[in-house]
Amino acid sequence: MKPERKQRLLVVVFIVVVTGLVVGLLSYALRENINLFYTPSQVTAGEAPTNTQIRVGGMVVTDSFQRASDSLDSAFLVSDGSATLLIHYSGILPDLFAEDEAAVATGSLGDDGVFVAQQVLAKHDEEYTPPEVADAMQQAIDKKAKAATDSAQQMENKAPNTPEASY
DSSP: OOHHHHHHHHHHHHHHHHHHHHHHHHHHHHTTTOOEEEOHHHHHTTOSOTTSEEEEEEEEOTTOOEEOSSSSEEEEEEEOSSOEEEEEEESOOOTTOOTTSEEEEEEEEOTTSOEEEEEEEEOSSTTOOOHHHHHHHHHHHHHHHHHHHHHHHHHHHHSOOOOOOOO
């Protein structure tokens, strides 16, 4: 092999190794900062990891908000239309946080199934719903409608055939 060709090969190998090392180090450093989004349906189905930082979003259930009288601790339910999830939060909630409005909470799911939030975000105007929440809620509504349709079809198929009365 000619010296020029050998030098080019070494440069290419060096670039590939350095690029692989940089990508590996970036992936390792960013794995702690990746927040996966889950819906209440996914959490209750057991799809969300426990004791890992994730985001959960949905609509705050009406009359579910409770605040402790002696601290900043609060608890509320979030729903995506088919399942609800209890969220505990200790801190000052955003001004726009309200029942029957969209909210996204960042925190971790405990082994007991209760989500403990470190941050709660509320929608910022009356026409905006976070895209993740809107998509998740639409999927839950579609899934619920499909289940209702399937159940109605099964009931219809199980109904005995009755002969029509002739007059």
